[in-house]
Amino acid sequence: MTTKAVRYNEFGGIDVLRIDEVERPEPGREQVLVRVKAAGINPSEAVIRTGALVDMFPSAFPSGQGSDLAGVIEEVGAGVGGFSPDDEVIGFSNNRAAQAELVLVEVGDLVHKPEHVSWAVAGGLYVVGVTAWGAVNSVHLEPGDTVVISGAAGGVGSLAVQLAHRTGATVIGLASEDNHEWLRSHGVLPVAYGDGVGDRIRTAAPGGVDAFIDTYGSGYVELALALGVATERIDTIADYAAAAKYGVKTDGGSEAGPGAEILAELARLIADGQLELPIANSYPLTQVREAYTELERRHTRGKIVLTP
Numbered sequence: 001m002t003t004k005a006v007r008y009n010e011f012g013g014i015d016v017l018r019i020d021e022v023e024r025p026e027p028g029r030e031q032v033l034v035r036v037k038a039a040g041i042n043p044s045e046a047v048i049r050t051g052a053l054v055d056m057f058p059s060a061f062p063s064g065q066g067s068d069l070a071g072v073i074e075e076v077g078a079g080v081g082g083f084s085p086d087d088e089v090i091g092f093s094n095n096r097a098a099q100a101e102l103v104l105v106e107v108g109d110l111v112h113k114p115e116h117v118s119w120a121v122a123g124g125l126y127v128v129g130v131t132a133w134g135a136v137n138s139v140h141l142e143p144g145d146t147v148v149i150s151g152a153a154g155g156v157g158s159l160a161v162q163l164a165h166r167t168g169a170t171v172i173g174l175a176s177e178d179n180h181e182w183l184r185s186h187g188v189l190p191v192a193y194g195d196g197v198g199d200r201i202r203t204a205a206p207g208g209v210d211a212f213i214d215t216y217g218s219g220y221v222e223l224a225l226a227l228g229v230a231t232e233r234i235d236t237i238a239d240y241a242a243a244a245k246y247g248v249k250t251d252g253g254s255e256a257g258p259g260a261e262i263l264a265e266l267a268r269l270i271a272d273g274q275l276e277l278p279i280a281n282s283y284p285l286t287q288v289r290e291a292y293t294e295l296e297r298r299h300t301r302g303k304i305v306l307t308p
């Protein structure tokens with residue numbers, strides 16, 4: 001029996017992506033086979049696909065793609081406890097395999113999906129969720145602090161602003177005008193990026209800026225330093241060259257802590273209405289190229305997901 005999966009056979013642009021018919025995976029020991037309902041897409045996947053990160057993330061071809069997924073358990077392998085066929089789950093693949101109809105997931109990389117979390121939100125939650133968690137924790141916010149977050153309405157940013165706000169800190173979110181109302185509705189002070197952004201931040205934060213989380217790159221580390229933020233309270237997940245040059249933090253998903261535990265807590269907050277992950281768009285799996293075309297414009301509010 002075969003099943004559909006996103007694949008590419010060489011490094012390149014969006015046009016190397018295709019949908020292949022592949023053998024139905026069989027769950028091994030402590031593995032679970034999940035029928036995917038939604039799978040998020042992330043900017044790093046597009047960069048890996050170009051081959052630009054081949055030293056850090058080697059690829060074997062044909063390569064699959066994707067970490068984020070949510071779906072219904074089809075079959076469980078030997079030694080799996082706590083999960084059964086037909087359970088609704090959220091999880092992640094460490095094998096770049098999530099963008100497919102059927103995905104093998106290690107049982108430790110799955111959590112149960114709360115009823116009141118939509119498939120799209122569940123399927124887009126893992127990478128941006130744990131990254132936002134790690135980034136916000138890294139700058140040690142307290143009530144009375146003011147933190148600036150760039151890319152404030154993107155996948156990571158939209159969750160980071162809300163997690164930062166929950167600490168009691170004042171949150172300034174850098175975003176284009178279209179996102180300002182959404183940010184205000186989540187207790188965030190919106191500031192437009194572009195020429196003069198430093199002056200606009202100083203006006204919005206007359207008492208100064210204590211911390212800076214950069215989810216976009218392109219000069220925000222330098223801006224944070226110019227605003228007088230201490231290096232240990234600047235975190236960038238997008239500009240590793242600036243981090244190396246100035247000694248600021250790069251904490252993201254890898255530093256956040258146990259992925260499944262954080263995923264479960266984020267899903268609980270969403271189910272309780274305490275956290276929102278906006279869904280900008282959903283595409284059928286067969287339109288994976290169109291989905292990445294939209295993502296690579298880099299103006300997504302929240303997440304884009306594929307729905308196999």
Ligand SMILES: NC(=O)c1ccc[n+]([C@@H]2O[C@H](COP(=O)([O-])OP(=O)(O)OC[C@H]3O[C@@H](n4cnc5c(N)ncnc54)[C@H](OP(=O)(O)O)[C@@H]3O)[C@@H](O)[C@H]2O)c1
Pocket residue numbers: 042043044127128131150151152153154155156157174175176177179193194215216237238250251252253254295298299300301302
């Ligand atoms: N280290 C890690 O663990 C880790 C994990 C995940 C992601 N990342 C990295 O983090 C970055 C963000 O990922 P993401 O999924 O959040 O991306 P994303 O959803 O594509 O981010 C899009 C956001 O960027 C904003 N933006 C566009 N131009 C901007 C500018 N000049 N200044 C400020 N913001 C601007 C957009 O805001 P407007 O729509 O308002 O223009 C949009 O909200 C990527 O570089 C990704 O590779 C790292």
